[in-house]
Amino acid sequence: MSVLPILVYGDARLRQVAQPVVVDDKVRALAADMIETMYDAPGRGLAAPQVGVSLRMFVMDCHWKDGAGRDPLVVVNPVLSDPSEDVKPFTEGCLSIPGVLVEVTRPAQVTLRWENLDGEVFARRLCDFEAVCAQHEYDHLDGVLNTDYLSDAARAEVADRLAELAA
Numbered sequence: 001m002s003v004l005p006i007l008v009y010g011d012a013r014l015r016q017v018a019q020p021v022v023v024d025d026k027v028r029a030l031a032a033d034m035i036e037t038m039y040d041a042p043g044r045g046l047a048a049p050q051v052g053v054s055l056r057m058f059v060m061d062c063h064w065k066d067g068a069g070r071d072p073l074v075v076v077n078p079v080l081s082d083p084s085e086d087v088k089p090f091t092e093g094c095l096s097i098p099g100v101l102v103e104v105t106r107p108a109q110v111t112l113r114w115e116n117l118d119g120e121v122f123a124r125r126l127c128d129f130e131a132v133c134a135q136h137e138y139d140h141l142d143g144v145l146n147t148d149y150l151s152d153a154a155r156a157e158v159a160d161r162l163a164e165l166a167a
């Protein structure tokens, strides 16, 4: 396993729409590296496009930073559905946008369907931080960054930092 370099805001590869995954040994190795990279960063979620791989997969572990122990989830070919009408603002960080926190309002609950590395299919209703994390990571697979949700006023506040990252 190895820690991979994380692409930073401004890199065009963060804007690509990622491709469906066919799991093979290379993908399994990538998942292990992504988990190590997430913990090393340290972060609670990391999507494949953030390490320059245009595949629809991400890893997440929402609670390890709260002292819950490590319990990484590998999410392959995710589908989000049934967003709640109820929305919630949350201040999000992103490993690809260091030093910038963005308040994003997203559905408070959402259903995540995904495959694991053995092709088994799972579905889970997510709420709270897990819902935030899954939606944030899913966005990366479509080339969407949380800064895309900034209001003009909020964007003006972080414009200098974003320009610095993109330089």
Ligand code: ZN
Binding pocket: 093, 094, 095, 096, 136, 137, 140
């Ligand atoms: Zn991110």
